[in-house]
């Protein structure tokens with residue numbers, strides 16, 4: 001008998017879903033129903049005891065089309081013998097591209113400049129208008145030096161940036177010097193966050209860390225909203241404690257019409273969590289999630305299980 005796999009969301013790019021449907025009965029999108037063997041979910045789908053129990057004892061694998069897995073209760077999955085997988089390796093370069101877009105937009109005030117042009121306010125050429133801060137030659141501090149952090153570092157080389165990183169698991173390499181967090185915050189012109197959201201990184205960047213940064217510094221995050229204390233960030237921007245911010249991620253996602261005060265602030269560039277949003281990369285993420293489901297359902301090890 002063909003096994004049933006639930007897909008939690010509509011609109012999954014690429015051919016992965018068609019491939020899945022040739023091996024299993026695909027149900028959904030929709031809420032979890034009992035009797036499924038696999039679930040293909042997104043990074044912000046909560047994978048907890050309630051979801052696992054709703055699927056019941058037939059469930060063998062939950063494959064996230066996402067690198068982040070902060071919404072997974074790993075203990076609950078392990079207790080029920082459910083393998084949970086994610087999609088490392090396929091989205092680092094695309095997310096690094098977007099990180100650099102945020103760096104450039106925030107430091108060169110590109111959003112404000114574009115809006116002013118579109119609003120018909122470009123009436124004269126003035127030497128003092130639209131002034132930003134240089135990216136080339138600046139010091140970039142990477143908090144987290146895994147796949148995405150290193151991909152950002154490679155791009156920064158082309159901009160002649162000096163590179164620092166803080167990551168307990170990553171020593172210095174040919175590109176970047178390993179430093180402690182206080183040194184990174186004090187010396188960087190751009191601080192870019194590339195850590196997963198864990199109990200240890202929740203609110204890692206708060207009022208004290210922002211105060212330790214240069215008044216000309218830019219904070220960029222493509223990791224998870226919960227890593228930054230957003231109230232403290234807003235205050236730091238208003239008080240001139242730091243220069244600007246570029247954010248692709250927020251504590252509350254999606255926002256709908258209840259916008260965070262960070263959205264629309266002229267010192268902040270905000271995007272709706274699109275770090276990995278290219279056609280090729282999103283298709284590769286779905287493909288890898290499908291591979292993981294098919295492997296586990298065939299009794300083989302998952303390609304990319306969550307790290308133990």
Ligand code: DGY
Nearest residue numbers: 043044066067068276
């Ligand atoms: C990821 O893969 O973790 C992205 O942030 C999308 O969830």
